[in-house]
Amino acid sequence: MSLPHAVLTSLLEKSTSGYDLARRFDKSIGYFWHATHQQIYRELARMEGAGWIEGFVPPDAGKTRKKHYRVLPAGRAELVRWAAEPTPPMDLRDSFTVKLRADAILDEVDLCEELARHNALHAARLAQYRAIEARDFPATPPLTRAQAIQHMILKKGILYEEGEIAWGQEMLALLRRPAQT
Amino acid sequence: MSLPHAVLTSLLEKSTSGYDLARRFDKSIGYFWHATHQQIYRELARMEGAGWIEGFVPPDAGKTRKKHYRVLPAGRAELVRWAAEPTPPMDLRDSFTVKLRADAILDEVDLCEELARHNALHAARLAQYRAIEARDFPATPPLTRAQAIQHMILKKGILYEEGEIAWGQEMLALLRRPAQT
DNA sequence: GTGCCCATGTAAAGGGTTACATGATTAA
DNA sequence: TTAATCATGTAACCCTTTACATGGGCAC
Structure with missing residues (x-):
């Protein structure tokens, strides 16, 4: 809490x-x-x-x-x-990943469009983050400790979205591949 | 739900x-x-x-x-x-990041040890995932579609942990840097 | 037979989501 | 003046968490 x-x-x-x-x-x-x-x-x-x-x-x-x-x-x-206080590491609740597992065993499921939509959402967020970064953290060295921390937090978001996008594109390619036996 | x-x-x-x-x-x-x-x-x-x-x-x-x-x-x-059904993208609830924001403005807060602990947890999980990968997905090409999807899900976890670790180490270096001015 | 793990549950409290309600300003 | 947005709330429901309870098997 x-x-x-x-x-x-x-x-x-x-x-x-x-x-x-x-x-x-x-x-x-x-x-x-x-x-x-x-x-x-x-x-x-x-x-x-x-x-x-x-x-x-x-x-x-x-x-x-x-x-x-x-x-x-x-x-x-x-x-x-x-x-x-010690914090437990964030626990993920990613329903899309659950759907992928369902897809893996169900056949009747097609997640291509949904995945493409997610990829677009992640790309949009990434663009937002990058815009914030360009606006709030233009030069590199002369930062206070507080600013440096805030920049790192933003970078975490950027790295996360980049990862989602890279993974999402590979996943999309896999889902689009015709089911060969 | x-x-x-x-x-x-x-x-x-x-x-x-x-x-x-x-x-x-x-x-x-x-x-x-x-x-x-x-x-x-x-x-x-x-x-x-x-x-x-x-x-x-x-x-x-x-x-x-x-x-x-x-x-x-x-x-x-x-x-x-x-x-x-369409899925909303996962929403993150990462209390450690909130603590970092608190650290950025509070001085009395020191998150070094906690961050180091988190980094170790992520490293342990990464090792687990890699072990599962080595056990369940040894060779590369001859996979069914289901196996390929399951492998991609596992890879998502691996990428996530790798990202957390890389970011966490940079963050730790920043937190450990003596507060200059 | 004592302690530990298996295996299944109940109960209470708290947090989160959804729907609804209200009044006040501002733009067309 | 009508609609949209600002601004603050209430209520009900559902989900999650935490604590407690129970009884059987198994190893020492």
């Missing part, structure tokens, strides 16, 4: 509203931890109750209902505590 | 008991879809109720309580139906 900690991290990077957090979870941080707006609102309410964060009306609020949250010392301490 | 379909696939590959399925989910198929024995027993009961599978006492049962399950035509049809 680390959704609250993902939210804390995101809020530490920049205080913001639940709505904007949800959008951030659809983009940058969401590539490593997905969450819907319902989850986020629920967690924000919980964490405010626990004294980890506090809500406030931003100075430029005007007439909107927008409410911002910022991390309190207790929240920061909790994040540090959690980060020191 | 595709745990039942992962179970169906596994049962099609080989009829077996809930207990052995659970162990299989701790190994081969579990690398792409994790499940505990509680989930598996529950799914087996549900699927038997739905007429997708049937339980039977294996001929060599003797005095054990062991019960085997095999896939019925309805289950096979359901698997085909499901495989034809």
Whole structure:
């Protein structure tokens, strides 16, 4: 369970509203931890109750209902505590791979189109990541430690997508090969 | 939701008991879809109720309580139906990456040891996968389509672990670098 | 006969997904 | 003024996780 900690991290990077957090979870941080707006609102309410964060009306609020949250010392301490815990390695739940196993024994299944679609999705994401990299990490050496870490996280995403694409193309070639006995 | 379909696939590959399925989910198929024995027993009961599978006492049962399950035509049809559905791409939930983001802004966090531990785990898994590959896919060309697909699935795991290790080593070097300014 | 593994389950709690609800601003 | 988007929520359902329970076989 680390959704609250993902939210804390995101809020530490920049205080913001639940709505904007949800959008951030659809983009940058969401590539490593997905969450819907319902989850986020629920967690924000919980964490405010626990004294980890506090809500406030931003100075430029005007007439909107927008409410911002910022991390309190207790929240920061909790994040540090959690980060020191051992983490189990990510467990994968890839339903497409299950379908491939089904394909291997079933005949009636044809995953070519679906695989091609996935390959295109991965290519699109890769392009996004590369654009972010070009924008946020232009020169190489003069980086703070924080920037260097953030760059490595982005590179992890890039490597992952590159791997998916390379593998996906080989797999597609295999699936398209006519079934010779 | 595709745990039942992962179970169906596994049962099609080989009829077996809930207990052995659970162990299989701790190994081969579990690398792409994790499940505990509680989930598996529950799914087996549900699927038997739905007429997708049937339980039977294996001929060599003797005095054990062991019960085997095999896939019925309805289950096979359901698997085909499901495989034809579009799949969303896997969404990642990698708490270690969240911790890295926390590290980038927190100072009090030190992830070196944990990262080294993860790297060792990935190396161990890679070794396992390579051993399986050497055992199950020795020669190259004379493969059936099913074997070729299964080999590609294994290769996906190998590529993934190799990527994790390469990235993890670079990341470790970065984390170990003394914080200059 | 004690301890360990096999083998199957139940129960409770918590997290995630989907559907629904509401009101307020902004653009056509 | 109608539709879309902003912004925040509630409720129900399902899935997953964790803890507990049970009883049989087997080895020492």
